[in-house]
Amino acid sequence: MATEARLPCINFTGVDPSSPGAGRWWTRWPRSAASTRTTRALSPDLRAAFFDGAVKNLLALPADAKRCNTYGRDKPLFGYLGATPGVSSGYESLAISERVEPERVRAFANLMWPDADNAGFSEAVHGAARWMAELEEAVQRMVMEELGVCRCHGAMSESMRHVFRMSQYMPPISDDTEGRSKEVIRHGTHQDCSMLTVICQHGEVDGLEVQTSDGEWVRFRPSSPASLVVMAGNELRAWTNDRVRAPFHRVAVGGDVARYSAILFALPGLRIQAPDELVDDEHPPRFKPHCNDDFMRFCIAQGARHEDKLRDFRGV
Ligand SMILES: O=C(O)CCC(=O)C(=O)O
Numbered sequence: 001m002a003t004e005a006r007l008p009c010i011n012f013t014g015v016d017p018s019s020p021g022a023g024r025w026w027t028r029w030p031r032s033a034a035s036t037r038t039t040r041a042l043s044p045d046l047r048a049a050f051f052d053g054a055v056k057n058l059l060a061l062p063a064d065a066k067r068c069n070t071y072g073r074d075k076p077l078f079g080y081l082g083a084t085p086g087v088s089s090g091y092e093s094l095a096i097s098e099r100v101e102p103e104r105v106r107a108f109a110n111l112m113w114p115d116a117d118n119a120g121f122s123e124a125v126h127g128a129a130r131w132m133a134e135l136e137e138a139v140q141r142m143v144m145e146e147l148g149v150c151r152c153h154g155a156m157s158e159s160m161r162h163v164f165r166m167s168q169y170m171p172p173i174s175d176d177t178e179g180r181s182k183e184v185i186r187h188g189t190h191q192d193c194s195m196l197t198v199i200c201q202h203g204e205v206d207g208l209e210v211q212t213s214d215g216e217w218v219r220f221r222p223s224s225p226a227s228l229v230v231m232a233g234n235e236l237r238a239w240t241n242d243r244v245r246a247p248f249h250r251v252a253v254g255g256d257v258a259r260y261s262a263i264l265f266a267l268p269g270l271r272i273q274a275p276d277e278l279v280d281d282e283h284p285p286r287f288k289p290h291c292n293d294d295f296m297r298f299c300i301a302q303g304a305r306h307e308d309k310l311r312d313f314r315g316v
């Protein structure tokens, strides 16, 4: 059972992620502020166009159409997930992968609806993905500034690939005569294989739960409709030589309406090796250098288990 404690928040109001100023351009916005917003927050209209117009229609497509969303058998985490062994029932997700550019979004839409115009869908999806990617880039820079390794930001950002997922979690089937139902886990406990992950939940259907370092589960309740979650993945943990924790998390849903979310994973193309500044006698190397592709393959082969996969893969 998760508690409802608040996750740490950063208020991004007024921050321009594309032009960081000298020094700590973001610390003027206190970490304890009650909301997390980007400069150009997705307006309620754009959110509605994205979730109600695009994401729900996408997930309502017949299974055969959704299965066309594939990037090859060796990259299952880049395409459609759902109705397959190892994936929880009641969870489905489609993804636009590698680069979330207008042409790629359009190609994805044309694959899903070959005979339709798809301009509205493409615009809404690309707008949401770009907005989340800007936030990812800003947070990545903040982390690097904070650790004194900002010199690495340019090369890291340039190498970054993105997987943009649109996910649906069905409500539990009611299990008593009054229609009440227990919560069910629709996405099992895991850590992400990304550097950073940005999550945008639709409306008030909560479900994301994050495990704190004391083992307690905390449920994410957005403080405003514009709030997003930024989660560290195992590659940020590896790259920072274990300074940043990659929390275990899961999705549990109750009630009687489906939950929808969009998730942007930032996957580094560079070899993951902690910069020299983050390795010294007090902080000996914790992980051997590796590529994200190999780590993803390892995670897929291991399956969903509540274990420290990074340590198993390249722990020193
Ligand atoms: O939908 C969410 O809130 C989180 C999903 C998630 O953790 C994932 O797709 O890795």
Ligand SMILES: [Fe+2]
Binding pocket: 190, 191, 192, 197, 249
């Ligand atoms: Fe995740």
